[in-house]
Structures are given as structure tokens and as C-alpha cells.
Amino acid sequence: MGELRSKSEHTEAVRTGRRICVVVNTRSRRGRHLYPEVVRTLRAEGFEPIRLYPLDDPRRLRATLEAALDAKPDLLVVGGGDGTLSAAVKHVAHRDVALGVLPLGTTNNFARSLGLPLDLPGAIRVFHTGKVADIDLGIAGDxxxxxxxxxxxxxxxxxxxxxxxxxxxxxxxxxxxxxxxxxxxxxxxxxxxxxxxxxxxxxxxxxxxxxxxxxxxxxxxxxxxxxxxxxxxxxxxxxxxxxxxxxxxxxxxxxxxxxxxxxxxxxxxxxxxxxxxxxxxxxxxxxxxxxxxxxxxxxxxxxxxxxxxxxx
Structure with a gap:
């Protein structure tokens, strides 16, 4: 998928360039309810998304993630439960783009494993106070x-x-x-x-x-x-x-x-x-x-x- 920047270079790009795309699963009640707050809080933190995707049809998730990645963001922000984030992981893996996680699900296992705040303002604040890290994936079969x-x-x-x-x-x-x-x-x-x-x-x-x-x-x-x-x-x-x-x-x-x-x-x-x-x-x-x-x-x-x- 091409050469990856160093993690420090990537972190600096996210913090200063603030080139982000946002995909939120609004099919769930929580996602639909929180979507306006997601946009409002991102803007309050100084992020003006290149593209915003409120997604109400899960069948369009794959195409929506690819459309967001085509805009070449430094950070792809995805809001949803573990199922939505699992799909996002497959698309972001091995690319020179970082995944920003908004924990909007029931268990939020992935967000917890990353040590992220589970409240929306706290999770968004990480985008400009945190850092880019490379984590492991598992692979079962293919x-x-x-x-x-x-x-x-x-x-x-x-x-x-x-x-x-x-x-x-x-x-x-x-x-x-x-x-x-x-x-x-x-x-x-x-x-x-x-x-x-x-x-x-x-x-x-x-x-x-x-x-x-x-x-x-x-x-x-x-x-x-x-x-x-x-x-x-x-x-x-x-x-x-x-x-x-x-x-x-x-x-x-x-x-x-x-x-x-x-x-x-x-x-x-x-x-x-x-x-x-x-x-x-x-x-x-x-x-x-x-x-x-x-x-x-x-x-x-x-x-x-x-x-x-x-x-x-």
C-alpha cells in the first residue's frame, strides 16, 4: 500500500494539518443521536472534516469507507460499535492513514484495548493530544x-x-x-x-x-x-x-x-x-x-x- 511515514511525522500531520474524514454509523440509535454532537465537538476542537458520512445503511459501509479513504485523509475517524470498527480496520490496515476511534457501541472492546476515553469529548480530544501508534492485528484464515x-x-x-x-x-x-x-x-x-x-x-x-x-x-x-x-x-x-x-x-x-x-x-x-x-x-x-x-x-x-x- 506504499511507504508509511514515521509515527512522529504522522502524528504531527494529524495535529497540525487536521486533514480528517468522518464516518459514523447512524443506523444505531446511539449513533443517530450522537452524530450532531460528533460534528459539533470535532469543530470545537479545531477539526473541519474534508468529508462527513452519516451512514444509515450498513450495506454501504465498505463503499463509504473506500470513498473516505480516496480523499487521502491523515486520520479516518469512525464512529460505531465493534462491528463497524472491525470493518474499518480491514480497510485502514497497512495504509498510511491512522484510524480515529469514536466508541459508540455497547461493549467498545477495541476502544478499551487502546486505552481510549469512552466519552465522546474525551475520545475526540485524543485526536489532537494523542499520538499515532502501530498496533498488531490478528489474522484467522484469510x-x-x-x-x-x-x-x-x-x-x-x-x-x-x-x-x-x-x-x-x-x-x-x-x-x-x-x-x-x-x-x-x-x-x-x-x-x-x-x-x-x-x-x-x-x-x-x-x-x-x-x-x-x-x-x-x-x-x-x-x-x-x-x-x-x-x-x-x-x-x-x-x-x-x-x-x-x-x-x-x-x-x-x-x-x-x-x-x-x-x-x-x-x-x-x-x-x-x-x-x-x-x-x-x-x-x-x-x-x-x-x-x-x-x-x-x-x-x-x-x-x-x-x-x-x-x-x-
């Missing part, structure tokens, strides 16, 4: 992702969680929806091969994380979106009761009571096999099946982050 590839209960939850429940309960809607699915869900056996070692486990839920957050809660304190490693972990064991208890703890306290089945499995590349073969939810897209190879793409994406973000 699909790049920012945050998470997951297998098991969560794939069903993603398809069944009600939009009205997300509006009312926020991130708690996901574990509570899981409670309705778990009583009939069958455990599966997973085999993860990393650096020549094959790990076997029986579980209802397996996640392979590039980012630090899942469902709006931190997976572990020492996970980073910029350390060149993926982290695999199971939620619960093969026993429904254990997973039910962990899900309830998660819904009521936002904390992990445990990471069942031993330590994390950490590596730069993982081969995942399951019995039976299973669908993969890759940052909200369910299109791949196991067996699948998942690996990191170091420094695959430019993003605007707070100045305190540790960029390795």
Missing part, C-alpha cells in the same frame, strides 16, 4: 481482526442477543443471553498447537484474543494489543454449571472468577482444531470453520491513541 476470534456459546449468543436488550442492559446483555443458551449447549473438544506443543481441552467457550477486552471486561491485566502475541483461553470447562457460575459472576461483577483449565496459551501463531468442526466468530463475522490457523500481524494497523499508550 480474515484480519482487531480483537477476538471466538468459538462455542458466543457464536450462538451473537446471533440471538436482542438489540433492545443491548440498549437497555448494555454489555450485560451478552452474558445474560448466554444463560438462555447454556442449558442446551454441548461442550466440544479443542486442540491448540503452538510452537510444536499440542494443548487439549474440553469446554463450551474458547476465545483467542489479540485485544485486551471481551464483552467490555478486561481478560487479564498483562494482555496487550501491541505485543505480537495471541492469548487463547477457555471460559468454564466441559461442565455447564461451572460455565453458568462464571457467566453469572461476569454479568453481576464484571470480573473473572477464574480462567478454568489452567494458564493461558500464548503464542504468535496457533493451529486450532475442534471436535466437532465449529464456526468461528471473527470480530463479529461468522464465516470460517475449524480447523483454522490464527496468527499475529505485527504493526498491521495505524491508530490514534492517548499519549500514555505504550507503543512497542
Amino acid at each position: 480474515r484480519e481482526f482487531a480483537n477476538l476470534a471466538s468459538f462455542g456459546v458466543s457464536v450462538e449468543v451473537a446471533g440471538k442477543v436482542k438489540p433492545w436488550l443491548k440498549r437497555v442492559l448494555g454489555r450485560a446483555a451478552y452474558p445474560l443471553t448466554a444463560l438462555t443458551i447454556l442449558p442446551h449447549h454441548q461442550p466440544f473438544r479443542a486442540f491448540i498447537t503452538v510452537d510444536g506443543h499440542r494443548h487439549e481441552l474440553l469446554t463450551h467457550q474458547l476465545n483467542i484474543a489479540n485485544g485486551r477486552f471481551h464483552g467490555g471486561w478486561q481478560v487479564a491485566k498483562d494482555i496487550s494489543i501491541d505485543n505480537g502475541r495471541l492469548v487463547a483461553y477457555q471460559l468454564g470447562s466441559g461442565k455447564r454449571l461451572r460455565l453458568l457460575l462464571e457467566t453469572l459472576t461476569r454479568a453481576t461483577t464484571g470480573r473473572w472468577s477464574s480462567l478454568a483449565g489452567g494458564p493461558f496459551v500464548v503464542g504468535r501463531e496457533m493451529l486450532l482444531e475442534t471436535e466437532p468442526p465449529m464456526a468461528a466468530d471473527v470480530d463479529g463475522e461468522v464465516r470460517l470453520m475449524t480447523p483454522i490457523t490464527i496468527r499475529t500481524v505485527p504493526n498491521g494497523l495505524r491508530v490514534m491513541v492517548p499519549d500514555h499508550f505504550v507503543d512497542s
